[in-house]
Amino acid sequence: MASVAAEDLAPIIPAVSSRVSSGVYSGPVFDMARQQFDHVADHLQIPEEERQRIFMPKRAIAVSCPIHRDDGSVAVFNGYRVQHHLTLGPTKGGTRFSPSVDVGEVGALAIWMSWKCALVGLPYGGGKGGITVDPYSLSRRELEALSRRYMQEMIPFVGPQIDVMAPDMGTDETIMAWFMDTYSMYHGSTVTEIVTGKPVDCGGTLGRREATGRGVAYLIGRAMEIVGIDPTQSTAIIQGFGNVGAVTAIELLRRGVRVIGVSDHTAAYFDPRGLDVEALTAFVRDNRVLRRFSSETLIDAEEMLTRPCDVLVPAAMERAINANNAGQLQCRILAEGANGPTTPEADLILALRRDEIFLIPDILCNAGGVIVSYFEWVQDLQRFFWDEPEILDKLYRTLERALQRVLSRAALDGLSHRDAAMALGVETVRQAKATRGLFP
CATH class of the missing domain: 3.40.50.10860 (Leucine Dehydrogenase, chain A, domain 1)
Known part of the structure; x- marks a missing residue:
């Protein structure tokens, strides 16, 4: 895979947009959300006078x-x-x-x-x-x-x-x-x-705790079908081994994927032969963190992100994929289990590598949690509960519809998967606000 250096993009990386006033909000994560919105608002040609109401x-x-x-x-x-x-x-x-x-x-x-x-x-x-x-x-x-x-x-x-x-x-x-x-x-x-x-x-509701990780694994499986990867011959690296990362690892293992790297904020482990996911999960269940699981497979957490693999799952904090490492990624599928793991500067690099890296953007990739939360809310309101197979069926059908919408919009408008997903989400909110009008 080709690599792209951050300095190569210096002439085209924009400064943080200030077109929408941030008010009481500040910090790099909020600035990142604002940049993403301005970028897609430009594509959608949303007038400046509408943007503050939609975004803030x-x-x-x-x-x-x-x-x-x-x-x-x-x-x-x-x-x-x-x-x-x-x-x-x-x-x-x-x-x-x-x-x-x-x-x-x-x-x-x-x-x-x-x-x-x-x-x-x-x-x-x-x-x-x-x-x-x-x-x-x-x-x-x-x-x-x-x-x-x-x-x-x-x-x-x-x-x-x-x-x-x-x-x-x-x-x-x-x-x-x-x-x-x-x-x-x-x-x-x-x-x-x-x-x-x-x-x-x-x-x-049954299945809520596992919902986000199951959704991540389902979409990874669909991405493998699209790009032609055999799960039983593939490898995955997972950054973040909390609920989302651990469940994703278990679900990928069930599909035959070899998990070769995992990390949390205390330690990172890498073994190209494959890690013992069940042992890792049991260790974290008892000790809460990965530290001291092993001394033989320790690796620098940042270095682990750029090791060769078929699937990379950033499932920890925001801004993990940035201008310094995006050009060095050696994955075929980037599945964003965390919220906001990729900076706008990294997105510019990934846009140049669109044919190499299949991106599953965060607002699609980790949506399984809120989807099943919605199911839980509906069941509580009705006092009528579903069994787990019914919940999983509804979850996967909902994710599949959203995936197809993103892929269709990306192909139609020539957009990255993130821009397509963002455009669909922003359009829906914008249209709802326009239909309801402004009170009083």
Whole structure:
């Protein structure tokens, strides 16, 4: 495969757009979301006077969350929630507990969620929230106290028809159960539909925890069919071994793919003969992170991204694929399991390598989670639940429709897969806003 150096693109890499005022939002992740929007808005020829209304979030909430620590002291954590638009229905999106959380990051994630929901045909706007905290630094009692306090602070701004939360980085189904219970106690009755990603015995749905990873693996399988790769003769590298990355690895293994590299924020392992995915999964289940799994297959995490493989899955943080490494990727399929893993500068490089690398953009690739969250919300509203085969069938059919829309639009307009997916999502939101008009 040919490589492209970042310096070769210096004359054509644009500065961050400032045509849409960012208001209270700042930071590289929000700037990235803004660049992506301006790029697709140029393609769609959206007038400047329309752009701010389409792009800027409707509402940003910042709260202080004080809790008693186990040692008797009081600690205060900053929490956020951003609701991008409510034009198509309530906002929908995850809640992450991470030291990097700020209002700019949360705002970008809410915006991407809007395009994602619109692309796959869900009646939602995008939402996202989080607390600036390392969840591993808290005891279980402290984690529960912080989770409940955050939801308590959000009660005036959320609801089953306003904003529906879900898990994200650093949160899980237990935290969603605490959210649901806290909201229900204030409401005076059990409101299961206030969050998704709950335990099944608390109104959750079968298959929700695995949904994002299963969706990533399904789309990788479809991409292999399109480009002519035999799964049983293929290899994969997965950056990020949380819920999404681990489930993706298991699902790819079931399809016969050899997983040769995995990493998280603590360690990276690479073995061209294949790693023991089941052992890795069990180790993380017991130890929460990959560190100390092995000393024999350790590799530098950045170097691992550019090793030869058929499938590369960035399923960790934003901006992992950038101008410095995009030209060195040696994969045939780039499946974006994370939100925003590829910078606009890297996209310019990937556009030059379109015949070499089949991109599955994030707003399509990781949409399985919000699709099955939608199924959970519908089941909770109706108090009628489906079995797992029915859920999987609906999930894969929804992803297939979205994939075909993206491929058709890319071919019709000569666009990259990301630009095609973004165009479809932005168009849907724009049309809905135009149809409803502006009140008052």
